[in-house]
Amino acid sequence: MKTSRRISWIIGVAAILATALAFPGRLPGQTSAAKSSGATSGSPMSVQVDRVDPGDSDLAYSFQVAIYEKLIEELNKTKQFERVLREGDRDAGNVPNLLILKTTVEKYTPGDETRRAVTTVSGATKLTVRSQLFTRDGKIVLERTVNGEVRFFGSNLQATHNLARNIAKAIQQSSSGSEQPSAVLGAQF
Amino acid sequence: MNRLFVRRNHRYPYFYGRALIGLWALWLGFGLGALAQGTALPVNANAPFSTRATHLLGLENTKSNCDGTLSIQGNELQFQQDGKPGAELEITSVRQVFLNEESKQVGGLPMTLGKAAAPYGAGRVVSLFAHKNYDVLTLEYVGVDGGVHGVIFQLSKGQGDLVRNELVARGVSSSSGEDQRTKQSTAEVTHENK
Numbered sequence: 001m002k003t004s005r006r007i008s009w010i011i012g013v014a015a016i017l018a019t020a021l022a023f024p025g026r027l028p029g030q031t032s033a034a035k036s037s038g039a040t041s042g043s044p045m046s047v048q049v050d051r052v053d054p055g056d057s058d059l060a061y062s063f064q065v066a067i068y069e070k071l072i073e074e075l076n077k078t079k080q081f082e083r084v085l086r087e088g089d090r091d092a093g094n095v096p097n098l099l100i101l102k103t104t105v106e107k108y109t110p111g112d113e114t115r116r117a118v119t120t121v122s123g124a125t126k127l128t129v130r131s132q133l134f135t136r137d138g139k140i141v142l143e144r145t146v147n148g149e150v151r152f153f154g155s156n157l158q159a160t161h162n163l164a165r166n167i168a169k170a171i172q173q174s175s176s177g178s179e180q181p182s183a184v185l186g187a188q189f
Numbered sequence: 190m191n192r193l194f195v196r197r198n199h200r201y202p203y204f205y206g207r208a209l210i211g212l213w214a215l216w217l218g219f220g221l222g223a224l225a226q227g228t229a230l231p232v233n234a235n236a237p238f239s240t241r242a243t244h245l246l247g248l249e250n251t252k253s254n255c256d257g258t259l260s261i262q263g264n265e266l267q268f269q270q271d272g273k274p275g276a277e278l279e280i281t282s283v284r285q286v287f288l289n290e291e292s293k294q295v296g297g298l299p300m301t302l303g304k305a306a307a308p309y310g311a312g313r314v315v316s317l318f319a320h321k322n323y324d325v326l327t328l329e330y331v332g333v334d335g336g337v338h339g340v341i342f343q344l345s346k347g348q349g350d351l352v353r354n355e356l357v358a359r360g361v362s363s364s365s366g367e368d369q370r371t372k373q374s375t376a377e378v379t380h381e382n383k
Contacts, residue, residue, distance in 0.1 A: 051337060060287075060289050060325075061285075061287035061289065061327045061329075061364065062287065062289055062291075062325045062327040062341050065247070065327050065329065065339030065340075065341060066245075066246060066339070066341060068337075068339055069246050069247050069338075069339050070246070085336065086332070086334075086336030086337055086338065087336065087337045088331065088335045088336050088337045089334050089335055089336040090334055090335040091334060112292065113292065113293055113294050113320070114292060114294060114316060114317070114320045117294055117301075117304070117312075117313065117316035118313045118316045118317055119313075153301060155291075155293055156291065157245065157341075
């Protein structure tokens with residue numbers, strides 16, 4: 001009785017081990033769609049941040065530059081990408097799995113810090129942008145409309161900081177549920 | 190009587206002579222001044238220039254929102270925090286310089302807290318007067334790796350123009366800040382009318 005129970009345990013453990021060895025790479029949450037995608041080669045992704053396109057808005061240059069710089073800072077903080085490159089970086093050609101982040105301003109409402117301080121309810125600076133992540137061959141991997149605003153305290157430029165943080169968060173959320181952002185991003189092709 | 194008349198007669202030629210000499214001297218002075226100014230201009234273009242500024246963002250190894258001295262010397266633009274080593278930027282790498290104006294509340298966090306704590310909405314009244322206009326100077330430059338970088342400085346009103354002119358004199362192209370100022374104010378008016 002005892003020996004038969006021991007044998008069944010041994011066979012059970014051996015079966016589990018054999019299954020684990022037969023399918024080494026498959027994780028419980030990994031979908032077949034993500035696996036079949038060409039962009040999910042397993043190597044980590046990098047991103048190149050392009051300068052902000054003001055679109056039809058009359059966004060001040062200081063705001064455009066602030067969004068660009070803050071985006072690079074926030075994307076570095078998330079640690080989702082192996083490298084965060086700037087527009088024009090000569091290394092971009094040699095970086096594998098490179099995504100390109102383009103930001104286009106859709107709506108800009110200029111605010112006034114003094115009016116915010118006096119009235120509290122008016123004078124907010126609001127920014128709405130469309131963020132798109134492209135592959136090198138121009139396919140859109142991720143597209144989000146993101147807002148950034150400063151309503152009560154802080155200078156007008158604070159809106160750019162909030163916006164960049166929201167864009168980085170949106171990219172991070174799109175890759176949540178998997179250890180590699182490439183798996184989720186690749187599944188959206 | 191006669192003597193006096195004679196003396197006066199003698200004085201007139203001297204007077205005209207002296208006036209003529211004075212006129213010539215004045216002319217010579219103007220000429221020399223203009224000549225000196227003309228020759229001094231190229232020297233000033235290379236002369237060191239410095240002003241107080243606040244670094245808002247962009248410079249590597251420099252804290253955001255910190256005060257310091259922004260100086261231009263030769264081909265270098267330098268920002269030095271008080272008592273700390275400065276960050277340098279080659280002027281030849283600067284592609285564009287933009288200037289716009291921004292109104293800000295003064296006093297920082299302590300003032301904001303004070304205004305919030307003031308009774309009967311007195312803080313709001315203080316806010317009405319506790320603001321100041323600043324020049325916001327934005328530089329776009331290319332790093333050693335070819336990547337585009339941006340730096341933003343905040344300067345006292347009027348100082349931004351001086352820095353921009355210094356940079357333009359050293360070959361940096363400038364975008365018309367005046368256009369942007371007009372555009373911005375128009376946008377604000379349009380927004381208010383909605």
